[in-house]
Amino acid sequence: xxxxxxxxxxxxxxxxxxxxxxxxxxxxxxxxxxxxxxxxxxxxxxxxxxxxxxxxxxxxxxxxxxxxxxxxxxxxxxxxxxxxxxxxxxxxxxxxxxxxxxxxxxxxxxxxxxxxxxxxxxxxxxxxxxxxxxxxxxxxxxxxxxxxxxxxxxxxxxxxxxxxxxxxxxxxxxxxxxxxxxxxxxxxxxxxxxxxxxxxxxxxxxxxxxxxxxxxxxxxxxxxxxxxxxxxxxxxxxxxxxxxxxxxxxxxxxxxxxxxxxxxxxxxxxxxxxxxxx
Amino acid sequence: xxxxxxxxxxxxxxxxxxxxxxxxxxxxxxxxxxxxxxxxxxxxxxxxxxxxxxxxxxxxxxxxxxxxxxxxxxxxxxxxxxxxxxxxxxxxxxxxxxxxxxxxxxxxxxxxxxxxxxxxxxxxxxxxxxxxxxxxxxxxxxxxxxxxxxxxxxxxxxxxxxxxxxxxxxxxxxxxxxxxxxxxxxxxxxxxxxxxxxxxxxxxxxxxxxxxxxxxxxxxxxxxxxxxxxxxxxxxxxxxxxxxxxxxxxxxxxxxxxxxxxxxxxxxxxxxxxxxxxxxxxxxxxxxxxxxxxxxxxxxxxx
Amino acid sequence: xxxxxxxxxxxxxxxxxxxxxxxxxxxxxxxxxxxxxxxxxxxxxxxxxxxxxxxxxxxxxxxxxxxxxxxxxxxxxxxxxxxxxxxxxxxxxxxxxxxxxxxxxxxxxxxxxxxxxxxxxxxxxxxxxxxxxxxxxxxxxxxxxxxxxxxxxxxxxxxxxxxxxxxxxxxxxxxxxxxxxxxxxxxxxxxxxxxxxxxxxxxxxxxxxxxxxxxxxxxxxxxxxxxxxxxxxxxxxxxxxxxxxxxxxxxxxxxxxxxxxxxxxxxxxxxxxxxxxx
Numbered sequence: 019x020x021x022x023x024x025x026x027x028x029x030x031x032x033x034x035x036x037x038x039x040x041x042x043x044x045x046x047x048x049x050x051x052x053x054x055x056x057x058x059x060x061x062x063x064x065x066x067x068x069x070x071x072x073x074x075x076x077x078x079x080x081x082x083x084x085x086x087x088x089x090x091x092x093x094x095x096x097x098x099x100x101x102x103x104x105x106x107x108x109x110x111x112x113x114x115x116x117x118x119x120x121x122x123x124x125x126x127x128x129x130x131x132x133x134x135x136x137x138x139x140x141x142x143x144x145x146x147x148x149x150x151x152x153x154x155x156x157x158x159x160x161x162x163x164x165x166x167x168x169x170x171x172x173x174x175x176x177x178x179x180x181x182x183x184x185x186x187x188x189x190x191x192x193x194x195x196x197x198x199x200x201x202x203x204x205x206x207x208x209x210x211x212x213x214x215x216x217x218x219x220x221x222x223x224x225x226x227x228x229x230x231x232x233x234x235x236x237x238x239x240x241x242x243x244x245x246x247x248x249x250x251x252x253x254x255x256x257x258x259x260x261x262x263x264x265x266x267x268x269x270x271x272x273x274x275x276x277x278x279x280x281x282x283x284x285x286x287x288x289x290x291x292x293x294x295x296x
Numbered sequence: 297x298x299x300x301x302x303x304x305x306x307x308x309x310x311x312x313x314x315x316x317x318x319x320x321x322x323x324x325x326x327x328x329x330x331x332x333x334x335x336x337x338x339x340x341x342x343x344x345x346x347x348x349x350x351x352x353x354x355x356x357x358x359x360x361x362x363x364x365x366x367x368x369x370x371x372x373x374x375x376x377x378x379x380x381x382x383x384x385x386x387x388x389x390x391x392x393x394x395x396x397x398x399x400x401x402x403x404x405x406x407x408x409x410x411x412x413x414x415x416x417x418x419x420x421x422x423x424x425x426x427x428x429x430x431x432x433x434x435x436x437x438x439x440x441x442x443x444x445x446x447x448x449x450x451x452x453x454x455x456x457x458x459x460x461x462x463x464x465x466x467x468x469x470x471x472x473x474x475x476x477x478x479x480x481x482x483x484x485x486x487x488x489x490x491x492x493x494x495x496x497x498x499x500x501x502x503x504x505x506x507x508x509x510x511x512x513x514x515x516x517x518x519x520x521x522x523x524x525x526x527x528x529x530x531x532x533x534x535x536x537x538x539x540x541x542x543x544x545x546x547x548x549x550x551x552x553x554x555x556x557x558x559x560x561x562x563x564x565x566x567x568x569x570x571x572x573x574x575x576x577x578x579x580x581x582x583x584x585x586x587x588x589x590x591x592x593x594x595x596x597x598x599x
Numbered sequence: 600x601x602x603x604x605x606x607x608x609x610x611x612x613x614x615x616x617x618x619x620x621x622x623x624x625x626x627x628x629x630x631x632x633x634x635x636x637x638x639x640x641x642x643x644x645x646x647x648x649x650x651x652x653x654x655x656x657x658x659x660x661x662x663x664x665x666x667x668x669x670x671x672x673x674x675x676x677x678x679x680x681x682x683x684x685x686x687x688x689x690x691x692x693x694x695x696x697x698x699x700x701x702x703x704x705x706x707x708x709x710x711x712x713x714x715x716x717x718x719x720x721x722x723x724x725x726x727x728x729x730x731x732x733x734x735x736x737x738x739x740x741x742x743x744x745x746x747x748x749x750x751x752x753x754x755x756x757x758x759x760x761x762x763x764x765x766x767x768x769x770x771x772x773x774x775x776x777x778x779x780x781x782x783x784x785x786x787x788x789x790x791x792x793x794x795x796x797x798x799x800x801x802x803x804x805x806x807x808x809x810x811x812x813x814x815x816x817x818x819x820x821x822x823x824x825x826x827x828x829x830x831x832x833x834x835x836x837x838x839x840x841x842x843x844x845x846x847x848x849x850x851x852x853x854x855x856x857x858x859x860x861x862x863x864x865x866x867x868x869x870x871x872x873x874x875x876x877x
Contacts, residue, residue: 116489
């Protein structure tokens with residue numbers, strides 16, 4: 019592998035809360051010292067519960083918010099939002115898919131316009147070509163061309179998530195940050211979306227940063243795993259290493275808390291319960 | 297590629313805009329008052345539009361032989377003056393019909409002016425926050441701190457009496473309500489994920505404000521706009537009544553009321569009919585506004 | 600005799616696009632001291648049928664059933680004032696959003712005591728003592744101080760504990776939990792599930808667990824009903840369901856679990872049949 023698609027060094031993000039004219043207020047460390055690296059075509063999963071700072075980190079990786087300190091490199095190029103801003107070129111390289119498919123599509127925009135908007139803003143492509151590109155993308159994510167002129171509220175959650183993914187891919191990004199992309203979806207739809215993401219990764223050599231709290235999904239999709247707890251990176255490593263032999267006590271707690279749906283553990287539970295009652 | 301087995305909540309055969317309208321009408325027609333209001337309002341618009349064709353007299357022509365004639369059905373009334381005549385012998389019915397034109401015109405102009413001003417200021421304040429927000433909203437608060445009619449009075453006194461100035465004054469007085477509403481809606485929408493995703497697509501400030509956020513703030517604005525429509529008519533009538541709005545012989549309802557004040561005991565119809573017209577118009581529009589609010593609100597929550 | 604006995608329950612809604620049947624011909628029964636899980640994805644009608652039992656559906660809903668009995672009493676034709684004394688006392692319910700289920704204007708102590716006052720007519724001192732006892736039971740340690748807390752001062756997990764305390768305040772015979780852990784983190788979910796099952800065994804009440812999460816079913820249920828689009832797909836004890844599911848829909852659902860993935864693709868419902876047989 020040559021240059022990693024995404025690389026960060028010691029990213030820190032602080033928030034100041036309750037600061038008034040007279041009192042300094044408090045500083046909250048949302049992300050403390052996150053260093054990571056993702057190679058092309060790979061998936062890094064960031065695992066954490068609410069308050070772990072994973073969404074804050076996602077906003078930094080997608081160039082929405084600047085880090086308080088630390089370095090962010092996209093395809094080897096250093097990005098500093100505060101000093102130099104984000105160039106259009108850079109913006110096209112990183113796209114994002116959100117958790118809530120009901121909130122991430124503009125309810126007043128037709129699907130065709132949702133998909134074409136990134137092209138309208140970033141390119142001077144003629145309308146007919148934009149429409150062709152959007153149609154193709156719609157087909158790629160498993161939707162039909164007749165969906166083109168409909169509004170988001172006419173689609174189910176899974177279909178909306180497909181649209182959101184299609185939109186994110188319109189500018190041919192190299193990095194896709196997926197913030198809990200399947201946690202709002204039903205189990206059967208979740209499987210479809212995960213399959214779709216895997217297919218697209220193969221086809222476009224996409225690099226994913228996959229943020230999730232669901233370990234079973236992470237185990238399925240990730241190459242590398244990073245566990246965050248209260249803003250801190252407590253565990254980092256390849257999927258096999260982390261799942262086989264978690265080091266940090268929080269990771270262990272997290273694994274233990276994940277419900278198990280295999281026959282053996284059900285049997286064990288039923289036996290325990292029978293013993294309790296007897 | 298995976299096959300989609302999900303089914304869209306709404307059947308595919310309906311085209312989107314049509315289905316939206318049908319759904320809107322379903323909720324709107326739930327409220328009988330709103331439908332009645334709409335019927336009355338449409339009638340008013342028709343009357344206003346065809347006033348010259350419907351009336352047999354000119355609204356400003358004075359019949360020297362017919363001062364303060366009672367309505368046609370009362371003793372002493374004459375059939376050609378169906379609702380009687382006013383103190384200077386003008387036909388009441390024709391004046392009232394032409395008056396509908398002014399009232400609707402006032403409503404439309406005032407609402408348009410205050411909508412444009414309110415949306416601009418509210419968008420800027422809600423989108424940029426910070427000092428822009430502080431400056432704009434404190435000025436709005438300042439305007440709101442005055443009783444609205446009093447402020448309108450002061451403005452008209454400065455600008456000089458007349459229908460145009462009255463409309464400007466009322467628009468200025470009503471405009472902070474729109475600004476506040478837009479600002480609140482923009483602040484709520486601004487943090488939604490679709491705005492972030494438009495930002496990620498590279499959209500600039502203007503695109504975000506006008507094309508992404510604004511269309512999603514329209515529903516409460518439509519309701520507020522309707523209610524302000526009737527407010528504007530009332531305030532214009534009040535200014536007219538105080539002699540600062542439309543000037544005689546303009547057949548504006550408020551001004552007609554004012555001119556007939558002294559005959560309230562001797563010839564009650566000259567006061568009653570313009571008053572009734574204002575009442576019915578305002579009531580109809582308020583009913584429509586309430587119906588709109590009910591019809592548009594659940595939609596807001598759903599998407 | 601089952602505690603709750605439902606035969607041929609149908610719930611339909613009057614909507615702008617015509618009559619919509621959310622639940623159609625469902626039979627369901629729960630015995631005392633039993634944990635029944637109702638599993639289904641969104642639109643399966645699983646919440647609607649429990650709301651129908653509680654009488655909490657909006658007026659646009661029509662409920663019909665051959666039989667809807669609780670503890671030998673006919674709930675369907677019961678006058679509302681009698682029903683009010685059963686609902687909340689003998690049947691209690693907790694919901695998905697714990698923070699939204701509590702009234703933000705009152706302290707949690709007041710809200711718990713309100714339940715005790717209405718259903719049990721306790722005096723002030725008894726109520727206070729019982730409220731503290733209840734909070735201890737649901738695992739809130741500093742109960743005396745917590746009584747004066749407002750919902751927004753507590754975490755989601757703690758709010759759900761308070762909701763459970765309110766639900767078990769009158770020692771109900773049946774507790775209905777509608778997605779009680781969906782809004783919570785995995786580690787908190789584990790605690791809440793353990794608490795619910797523990798309380799169920801301790802108080803000898805029946806528990807109906809409505810969920811879309813197969814893992815939650817595996818961790819809690821004795822018996823399971825699988826629903827799809829308002830119809831019952833399968834009913835069996837929990838071990839049979841996981842070992843030898845009979846309906847194609849259940850099989851599809853289980854294989855869509857990322858844990859059960861074989862190879863690099865997840866089987867989806869669509870791979871089994873376009874529509875499960877109804």
